[in-house]
Amino acid sequence: MGYAGSKVDKTEPLALCKERRKVIKQAIDSRYNLAAAHVSYINSLKNIGVALRRFAAAEV
Structure with missing residues (x-):
């Protein structure tokens, strides 16, 4: 169940979370x-x- 299977990928909080995750990994x-x-x-x-x-x- 995580965010990968979610259909609400276009919401702003989720997009921010994904961007922050990417920046932290970098x-x-x-x-x-x-x-x-x-x-x-x-x-x-x-x-x-x-x-x-x-x-x-x-x-x-």
Whole structure:
């Protein structure tokens, strides 16, 4: 029985509810994407540090 089978899909409150649900889902997905980007950035910084250390050790 949920809203999917309902014939009152054209009512304003139901349309607002569906829109809010969609926006909240997009916000959650964006949050996960941002967290993944931060992890990737931190890993890149770590790899650059390792590369710089190797470069400096080769010079000495």
